[in-house]
Structure formats: C-alpha cells, structure tokens
Amino acid sequence: MDIEKYMTDIKTKFPKIIETEVVNKKRLMIYIPKDLLLEIGDYLFNELGYRYIIVTAMDSKEGLEIIYHLSDDKSGWVVNLNVMLPRNKPEIESLTPVVYGAEWIEREIYDLLGIKFLNHPKPERFLLAEDWPKGKFPLRREYIEEKN
Amino acid sequence: MGKRTVIPIGPYHPLLEEPEFFKLYCDGEIVKDMVWETGYNHRGIEKICQTKTFEQVFFVVERICGICSTSHPFAYANAVESIPGIEIPERAKYIRSIVGELERIHSHLLWVGLAGHFLGYNTVFMWAWKYREPVLDMFEIITGNRNSYAMFTIGGVRRDIDAEQATQLLSVLEDVKIKTDLLVGAVMDDPVIHARLKGVGVLTAKDIHDFGAVGPTARASNVDIDVRRDDPYAAYDMIDWKVITAQAGDVFAKAEVRLLEMYESISIIKQCLEALKKTEAGDIKAKVNEIPPGIGIGHAEAPRGEVFHFVKSDGGNSPVRHKIRAPSYTCIPTFRKSCIGGTVSDAAIATAAVDPCYCCTERMTQVYDHSSGKHLMNSAELIKLSQQKTKELKAKMKV
Secondary structure: OOHHHHHHHHHHHOOOOOEEEEEEOOEEEEEOOHHHHHHHHHHHHHHOOOEEEEEEEEEEOOEEEEEEEEEEOOOOEEEEEEEEEOOOOOEEEOOOOOOHHHHHHHHHHHHHHOOEEEOOOOOOOOOOOOOOOOOOOOOOHHHHHHHO | OOOOEEEEEOOOOOOOOOOOEEEEEEEOOEEEEEEEEOOOOOOOHHHHHOOOOHHHHHHHHOOOOOOOOOHHHHHHHHHHHHOOOOOOOHHHHHHHHHHHHHHHHHHHHHHHHHHHHHHOOHHHHHHHHHHHHHHHHHHHHHHOOOOOOOOEEOOEEOOOOOHHHHHHHHHHHHHHHHHHHHHHHHHHOOHHHHHHHOOOOOOOHHHHHHHOOOHHHHHOOOOOOOHHHHOOOOOOOOOOOOOOOOOOOOHHHHHHHHHHHHHHHHHHHHHHHHHHOOOOOOOOEOOOOOOOOEEEEEEEEEOOEEEEEEEEEOOOOOOOEEEEEOOHHHHHHHHHHHHOOOEHHHHHHHHHOOOOOOOOOOOOEEEEEOOOOOEEEEHHHHHHHHHHHHHHHHHHHOO
C-alpha cells in the first residue's frame, strides 16, 4: 500500500478529516470529527471491505477518546479512526447499524467509560453486574481518584 | 407465531469450564432466536494491566486464557515492541513461532476431542486428549510449565531451546503426525460424521465480514485471512507454509480446517527447529531500556483466530491504556447466524464449532419453556440430545 497516496486520497474524499498520521509500522491513525464517523466507517467497512477488529475507548487528558480499529487484510495495515469526545457530553452515533459486530463493544464501553452510543439497537448493560452503582464508570479518571 | 420454548444453556454447569449464559428461543425443534448474557467472569484485566509494569503485564495477560496461554503474550509483545520499534533476535523469533505453533496443535486436539464428545464419539474424545498429553509434556520440557509458559518477554524470549530438547520435540512431532492422520481418517472417512456435520451451522463469507469473525471460523467460510501471513510477525515470513481454507462454512468445514492446520503447524515447527541450528545459541533477547510515549498495536493468530492488543504508553513504567480483544469476542456473536433456523440438537455442535473460549469471553447453555418459564433442559441434556441425533443417524445409515 502506497501510504502517502492513500493519505492524500482519503483526505480529498473526506475533507472533514482533521489529520492522518502513521503511528507505527503499518499502523495508520485517522483523526476525525464525530459527525464523520458513519460516513467514513461505511466507506472503509463496506466499500473497501476492511475487517472490523474492535473499538478502544479511553479517558485521556483532552477528553474521552475512541479509536475504531479496522484491518485491511490484503496489505496488513491496521487503519484506526480516532474520535475525541468532550468529557461533559460523551455522546456519539452508534456504529452498529453499519458494522453489526460493534454491538457488544459499544455496550461494554458504555459500562466501563459511560460513553453513550446514540441509536444503539440494544443499549443494555453488558459486562458489569446488575447491581453496579449507576453513574460509576471504572475506567474513568475520577473513579480511580475517588478510590484512592 | 406459535408457542415458543426457551432453552437456557448455562451459566454454571459442571460441563462448562467457566460461566456463560445462552437462551435459545425454540418453536418445536427449531431455534427461532438466541440471547446471550456475559459478564459472569469479568476480571477487569485491562484495568489490572494499568497497574503493572510493562514486563509484568506478560504474566497477567498470560492468565486471560488457560488453553492458549501464549497467544495473548504474543500479541502484547508485538504491540509493546512496536512502540520503540525493537527488532528481536532471529533465534527468539523462531522460538516464539515454535511455542505458538505447539500451542495451536494442543488447542486443536482439545477441540477435536470436545467436538467428538458433543457428537457422542467419546472414543475420539479419549484419543484426542490422550494424544494432547505428550504435547503438553513437551511444553514442560521447553518452557518449564505445561500451561502458562511465561516464555515471552519484551525483546525476545526467556528460555532457549537446546539441541537435546529439539530432538525430543522432533520425535513428539513425528508421533503427533501419525495420530493426526488417525484423527483425520476418523473424521473425514466417517459417513455418519459427514451426514451429521455437513450443512449444519453454516456461516457465509458475508456473515463473517459482518461480525468480524476470525481464525478457523472465518477460514472455513472461504475468507482467506491469517495474521501470520497478512501482517507477518515472529518467524512466519521466514518459513514456508500455507493458510488452510475451506468452502462450505459449516461445522464440517471448521473441523477440516483445524485438522489440516495441525499438519501446517508441525511443518512450521520442523522448519523453525532446522533454522535454530543456524543461529547462535543464547542470543534470545534484545536489550530494551525504556518504552517511549506512543501507541502500540499488535495482533497475533491464536488457535481460535486473531488476538488484538492495543497499548498506550506515556513514557512511564506501565501502560496507561491496554485494550485486549480475544477472538471469541467476535466469533461468539456469529451463533445468531449459525444456530437460528437450525434444530436444537444441532445447537450444541454449532456453538462448539467456533471453539468459543470461556475464559476469554464467557458462556453457558440451558432450555426453558417460553410461556411458563419452566426449566426444560440443561447443557448436559442438550449434549445428550446432540449425541442422540448421531445415534439415530447411525441406526438409519445402518453403521
């Protein structure tokens, strides 16, 4: 895969892309605003046929960060979509209608980090116990600070 | 819509290694819908990893899965080593591949045994697990442990393989090959197994793409993916081997892929052992001073499919975020496709066909009456039903 050309092409196709960066050997990070997610997700997953791997979410300094990992198995590249959400309103459109396999992980992310996925087909508790206190998210910074 | 019966499978049952819960909604014999519940065994490993040093994380992730206990360290090593861009010594690469493939052999043997049991072929179960023993003993000789080998570290491996161990390993492999021939014969040439497994639990290539399923589950549906070839790591690009695929996408195809993969694994280990002779003994670890700030993404092909690790470092001693995705996490949801529309007696083998890992994702099976909520069947009875179907087939086919 000619990565320079790839990065220019995808930026031309989606001008809303904030930045593209090669983070490691064969690992591409595409920083996008949250309203571009469904459109670019659909393009990569359905048109280019990339394989959905998983979604990582984390509490970073700038806010709540979500990384969608997709794999281009023909070239071995892992293409990642990075969305930053503000801490006061962590909401994003669910990717499940486009990528069916994302159903579980979005429920898990809500459990652990409290990020709300809008229009999720089954927004129910996934990993944590039923009696886990509402509004407590174990991977958030404040939870760790509170515990200490 | 007629009356539906609910068949719960799990969460706690002596037959299941760890808890997980499935509910099958049935209309007569046919499975109409399926609901799963997880979280019975959520251990918070991702969070634990944030409190350990990069070196210690190896021992934590090794304990995610008891069966394929080297696949998680493998993917983690690939992820964390990619941050500073460490090139590990050639000898360490070969040793990593040997351990990885040896694990694939014992894991596939375990699956063949379990699948045999679910179908009522308890002799196959006894055989397969008996043949698996020498492989585990070999692990003890090479790594010091039959399970949780603690073989990997940042920059290489912790133990070398000497000439004497290599000879022992070769003789075990010869034996395993003969036994694999036997198992392949028992499965491929048996008309009852053909009748019982063909067309059962079919997954199409589109289903695989939709769910993001990986490993033998994907390859049995003619989706030609394998991280070992697509994004080579360890020694996989330095040796000659091929990816096994099948067309049908049913349970039989999954069995076929796993059985034939064992031959490939044997061949890979043999080539690695040959290559070890050409590298200098003892050169098994690159020096690593620190892990700089950055992102590491690594994956490895475990016996059940791709294991994925994401590690973020801020330049400190431990990861600030460590995300782990086991293959069963994307393979288990495919049950919705493989079980719905099939019969209850096929559900046990269709779920077993993806080789779901309880430790990695969790599960269980039971049956309820939908209208009364009355408990109808548990996993043992469900397996009995599956075995019964094989028996009836045998009687019908007069074997």
